[in-house]
Amino acid sequence: LLFSCAGRKMIAGTRIAEETAIVRRALPGVPFAGFYCYGEFGPPAWRHPFRLHGTTFVCLLLRET
Incomplete structure (x- = not known):
């Protein structure tokens, strides 16, 4: 799954x-x-509080085990 910021x-x-x-x-x-x-939330690093991130691109990979 690909999630790209509308920004x-x-x-x-x-492009x-x-x-x-x-x-x-x-x-x-x-x-x-x-x-x-719009409005991607997540920690900027491990064990940090969640923050709003803008203009990001997230790729989620899933597989069967």
């Missing part, structure tokens, strides 16, 4: 497709989906 889309315009091209090259044959979001 990245506004900044990059049509935003380069993000998915990078993922396709790094993970050939792996299906993926995603969407634009």
Whole structure:
């Protein structure tokens, strides 16, 4: 799953497709989906409080075990 900040889309315009091209090259044959979001929250480092992050790109990989 790919989550790209809506701010990245506004900044990059049509070049935003380069993000998915990078993922396709790094993970050939792996299906993926995603969407634009706003207000990404998470810790900036391990054991730090959660904060709002802007213009981020997050990739979540899941696999069967």
